Amino acid sequence: MNVALLGFGTVGYGVYEILRKTPDIKVSYVLDLKKHDDIEAISVTDIDPILNDKSVDTVIELIGGLQPAKKFVTAALEAGKNVVTANKFLICESFTELSKKAKEKNVYLRYTAAVGGGIPWLINLSRLSRLSPPDKISGIFNGTTNYILDSMESEKAEFDVALKAAQDLGFAEADPSADIDGLDTLRKIVISANIAFGGVFDSNDTDLFGIRRIKKADIEAAESLGLVCRLLGTAEKTESGASIFVEPAFLDKNSPFAAVKKNFNRISISTPLDENLGFYGAGAGRYPTAFTVVNDCLDIKSGSLEAYSSSFEEKCVDNSKISHKYYVRCPIADAWLSSVTEKSVGEGVITKEIPVSEMHKNAKRLLNESDELFFAEIKVGV
Numbered sequence: 078m079n080v081a082l083l084g085f086g087t088v089g090y091g092v093y094e095i096l097r098k099t100p101d102i103k104v105s106y107v108l109d110l111k112k113h114d115d116i117e118a119i120s121v122t123d124i125d126p127i128l129n130d131k132s133v134d135t136v137i138e139l140i141g142g143l144q145p146a147k148k149f150v151t152a153a154l155e156a157g158k159n160v161v162t163a164n165k166f167l168i169c170e171s172f173t174e175l176s177k178k179a180k181e182k183n184v185y186l187r188y189t190a191a192v193g194g195g196i197p198w199l200i201n202l203s204r205l206s207r208l209s210p211p212d213k214i215s216g217i218f219n220g221t222t223n224y225i226l227d228s229m230e231s232e233k234a235e236f237d238v239a240l241k242a243a244q245d246l247g248f249a250e251a252d253p254s255a256d257i258d259g260l261d262t263l264r265k266i267v268i269s270a271n272i273a274f275g276g277v278f279d280s281n282d283t284d285l286f287g288i289r290r291i292k293k294a295d296i297e298a299a300e301s302l303g304l305v306c307r308l309l310g311t312a313e314k315t316e317s318g319a320s321i322f323v324e325p326a327f328l329d330k331n332s333p334f335a336a337v338k339k340n341f342n343r344i345s346i347s348t349p350l351d352e353n354l355g356f357y358g359a360g361a362g363r364y365p366t367a368f369t370v371v372n373d374c375l376d377i378k379s380g381s382l383e384a385y386s387s388s389f390e391e392k393c394v395d396n397s398k399i400s401h402k403y404y405v406r407c408p409i410a411d412a413w414l415s416s417v418t419e420k421s422v423g424e425g426v427i428t429k430e431i432p433v434s435e436m437h438k439n440a441k442r443l444l445n446e447s448d449e450l451f452f453a454e455i456k457v458g459v
């Protein structure tokens with residue numbers, strides 16, 4: 078197998094190091110913004126030599142972001158090369174287009190590291206979904222936000238302090254928006270839902286609320302209820318498609334999600350046979366992610382795995398059928414919030430059971446009036 082590596086950063090360099098010791102896989106090219114003199118591969122800053130070299134059968138995309146990653150991946154598939162990527166943004170946004178292109182060109186498109194990083198989650202999800210779609214997937218998909226929430230709980234840190242610590246340790250990027258606003262989690266749950274429910278969901282139809290506005294007072298409110306806060310991505314099968322949403326959740330202290338500390342991930346799946354399986358591990362990091370990328374290459378080499386998804390039917394997101402109670406902290410008086418309030422807790426209130434779509438619709442409305450709003454689903458007994 079002759080591979081070309083696009084991107085030579087955290088994961089790209091890790092993959093290069095592992096592949097140097099992997100028999101029968103040669104890194105022929107490394108594409109990066111700058112040239113590298115000290116590597117055993119041809120260093121390029123332009124994709125064309127890779128596309129034109131017929132001996133390169135597999136391209137590994139580890140640049141990240143939508144462009145130029147999409148342009149490069151599309152060109153590689155078009156040139157008849159297999160593609161391995163860890164890019165959840167790219168796969169979530171262009172799921173159908175890239176999967177169809179790979180099918181048309183009879184090449185592999187593997188993206189196991191895009192969801193769960195070092196956890197072989199998508200492989201197991203796809204195996205579990207073969208006989209019948211799961212009922213529900215729920216999980217902590219983002220290590221950065223888990224690190225922040227865990228620090229706020231265990232060290233009584235304010236959000237800004239916990240975020241800065243995550244940045245200093247290299248868990249959070251200089252611009253942490255995709256993590257703290259829940260977008261990273263959303264992309265991962267949408268990709269998981271596509272595979273689990275055999276179709277394609279539009280991430281724009283889902284509901285999303287991150288942890289950007291969480292305060293110490295919210296963690297204290299959770300604690301006063303005997304609960305802990307985690308950011309969860311959820312996809313649940315419904316009659317018309319699936320309910321898909323990302324929101325903070327107050328969970329029982331003995332919930333397996335509450336036991337997830339630091340920057341770790343945990344994803345749970347419930348199947349129609351009433352099985353509940355949990356997948357736990359490093360959701361990111363140079364070597365855990367790089368090992369998953371290299372394993373995708375080995376799977377392609379052995380030709381043992383089918384594509385993750387071959388159904389491109391557009392599926393409907395409906396968050397109006399799933400309801401739960403919410404903790405809401407809202408500094409302004411609001412008639413809707415008063416009408417759904419059951420009791421007060423700390424600086425916030427607990428609502429009666431309300432549909433997910435109703436909570437998110439009203440949160441968007443209230444955010445136009447005050448940027449201080451925070452809410453979390455109350456998820457007990459899970």
Ligand SMILES: NC(=O)c1ccc[n+]([C@@H]2O[C@H](COP(=O)([O-])OP(=O)(O)OC[C@H]3O[C@@H](n4cnc5c(N)ncnc54)[C@H](OP(=O)(O)O)[C@@H]3O)[C@@H](O)[C@H]2O)c1
Pocket residue numbers: 083084085086087088089108109110111138139140141142145163164165190191194360361362363366
């Ligand atoms: N880091 C993780 O733990 C992790 C986990 C799971 C998935 N992923 C995914 O893996 C991918 C790579 O992440 P990473 O953390 O390795 O990112 P990274 O450290 O920022 O590396 C990206 C690399 O791509 C290079 N690059 C940027 N624009 C380029 C262009 N136009 N042409 C060629 N090279 C370009 C960068 O060069 P410069 O450094 O010069 O800008 C850098 O070497 C992303 O899709 C990410 O979501 C990462």
